[in-house]
Amino acid sequence: MTSLTDVQNTAFLAIGPSRIAALSLLALAQVPEGADGASAEEVLALSVQRLTSAHDMLGSRLDAMLAECSYALPAELEAKRQSCLELLSPLHHAVTAADGAVLAHARAVPDLAALCLYRLEPAVSEFLEDMVETLREAQQQREEERDAQMRATIATAEGVGKNIKFISFNASIEAARIGEMGKGFAVIATEIRELSGRTQNLLEEMSGYLKH
Template identity: 50%
Template sequence: MQSLTDIQNRAFMAIGPSRIAALSLLVLMTKDDGEKAQTARQLSIDRVTAAHEMLGTKLPEMLRASNHSFPPELEQQRQACFEALTPLIEVLKEPGKAQSSEFSDHCLYHLEPLVSSFLKEMTEHLKESQKQLEILRQEDMLKAIANAEVVGKNIQLIAFNASIEAARIGDLGKGFTVIASEIRDLSGKTQKFLDNISGLLRQ
């Protein structure tokens, strides 16, 4: 399972370049078909397509796989960005549309602010969510260690009682006394090990 930080990085790397790619497409769609222009146009197309796929399917899938979801407002922003990129995908099919002033205004004044705002909000949300997950994970680990410490103490008590009972029956219990002593020693070492882990987690 990916961490939310990993998801944030992958999403940012896929979506971020679409802002420049959209503006590049705006210019390149009206340029000549020289080799450099074709290469630059294809790069912009790849970036816009990658951002569209990330916003539409990949990001929601990664979030579901990590048992996480955006709050409603951020989810609306994701959907708005996806919808804002869709006209660019259409332009890739019909390059003539890139020459309209309406398309230019869309890229400059609608798409860029939407994507920039979404990336900022997404990054802050996923960083904070990952931080909270790590705090909860640490608390769960401390609880698990505390439970193990209780079990260790009970084992020591049982081993001590077993030693007493073995001593009562004299020579017949000597072998059992040795075993009980070994159990008590191992339990003590385990207790120290758990204490060390607990101390590291609390730092």
């Protein structure tokens, strides 16, 4: 089963590179048309891939991954996610334009430099920092609750085992009282008592592992 730690790592790797991708797109957009070389094309392709991946993660993909974990972002963190998505949208629109003229569309983005340098980068960085801390704490709390539930279940099973052992002991006494007719029953009662003892020892061992 996917944990919140897995979601955190996957989301970070998908969203984080969008910051350098936005700066790379800005740099390429400032190069005069016709001056783009082969290396610039490679950088542009990588920027397109990273911006698209980040936009998809901030959008539906992150929602789907969190839903699988039965978790939703706190309201404040969700607002930061939406803010990042909105800031990234103009760049995403530019790099996914149907005509393929990525740089032309990027140059047409209003205040491109301010968007990439002073708005998108700090917003994404703050969201990632808060997301990592929030999901880490949430996963830790889940693990603590799971361990507590396991210990409670084991304690209950230990209690049941003790009761079975006590009942089988009384059954052995009653079997002895009725003499020959109770021998078969006494054997069964002894086996139940021994099995209960072994089960209880196993539960105590498991409980010990959880306490360390």
